[in-house]
Amino acid sequence: MKKSIALLGFFVVITITSCGQKVDNEINTPKETDFRAELLVSDLQIPWGMEFLPDGGMLITEKSGEIILFKDGQKTLIENVPEVYYRGQGGLLDIRLHPNYANNGWIYLSYASEEGTEKGGHTAIARAKLSGNGLTDLQVLYKATPNTTKGQHFGSRIEFDTNGYLYFTIGERGERDVNPQDITRDGGKVYRLHDDGRIPSDNPFVNESGAKTAIFTYGNRNPQGMVRHPETGAIWIHEHGPRGGDEINIVESGVNYGWPVITYGINYSGTPITDKTEMEGMAQPIHYWVPSIAPSGMEFVTSDRYPGWKGNLLVGSLSFQYLERLELNGNTVTYREKLMEDIGRVRNVKQGLDGYIYVAVEGKGIYRLVPNS
């Protein structure tokens, strides 16, 4: 009798705890917020990338091909910006400073480029230095091939880890059945290089015949968010799914993230892409969104200015036009909240050197989130 009660008790306990592990995928809208959004830089069209200079200025990229220096309330256009292929989702995209910028002065850019023989363009990664109000010493570190006139999926976020590696994303350029699963082709990948463009000798496919050796992961669709985890140092990305199926993934060497073989999304037309959401040998996302929020921009809050948000993840939503805050327990999303509802297409979010959160909104500009207190 005692044994069966114990056994029953055991089953009750594991049932309850397994229910407790179920992730709440619903988003919450707070009744009141303890911050206000101040429009700091106005009159911007598509502020895709932004960086903070040690002397207090900001560098902002306009997708149409401009780099704006914003300092002391003034905008200055930076000269000698490389020519960009302005087509669909492509243009001048991300901008990042080298982690040791104060000493070496390197600024990294991602953009759609027509460099090459075929008509059209593909993603290029370059670095340059700022001299006065112009770029100098431009070096193209990577140019994906072949060019195509398709307007989709350039990827283009840039991030550094703490070991001197440079990471960047390149989307599958609208060729989902050709690029992402093929490591001999560019597109649908996360890439890793040394900060000067050399291929790391321990990249996962350096010994694979015909492989693009800059590739670090494959089976990605179009990641427009990438950020280093402040504690683990791991590189986190999020990526656009088709219709539904946006994902958050943790980037690991040589991993296949499954697109388009497995996905939580369907075609825009409503027809299925595949009946599989998982497969042996392919990684599961740590979180996915259905319906799609169309994520762009990704940042962990480490600043003390937002006590309730420390350690949380911020993600911009293009399609639903809000900023999403996600609470995490390790790699599990435990709570989601909608901030800045209806602000506009949120393209980027970053924490500045001053500890404030900055949010880039298309058609508007850059907001600074100021806590009320």
Place this chain on the structure above:
Amino acid sequence: MKSFVFGYLICVAILAFNLQQDKELTESIKRGKAIYSDFCVTCHMEKGEGVMYTFPPLAKSDYLANKREASIRGVKYGQRGEITVNGVVYNNTMMPMGLEDEEIADVLNFVMNSWGNSQETPVTPEEVAQTGPR
């Protein structure tokens, strides 16, 4: 007899001309459909339904029917500011997609011949080329 043959040849010529125009329009619509899937569908949606209050509908759109030049201009140069489509006010921004004039004509021909829309004459690359920014 002569005038009959002459009249007959005129009819054949007109028929051939119209069939050729139809063929050109069919090809344009086909190209336009591919352009729509690449550049337009994520906002205006698969059946042109748009997103209420955010991205205007293209399906059965009174704006497309009544404002042909403005529609061409919007696709060519981008669209900003308030417009009213099917009774709903929209005030959002659409950036130009970097399309060539022929592509703009193609995608407009596709949209104007889909989802309850109609056009009196097809949009041509020449018409697009002649459409200025204001």
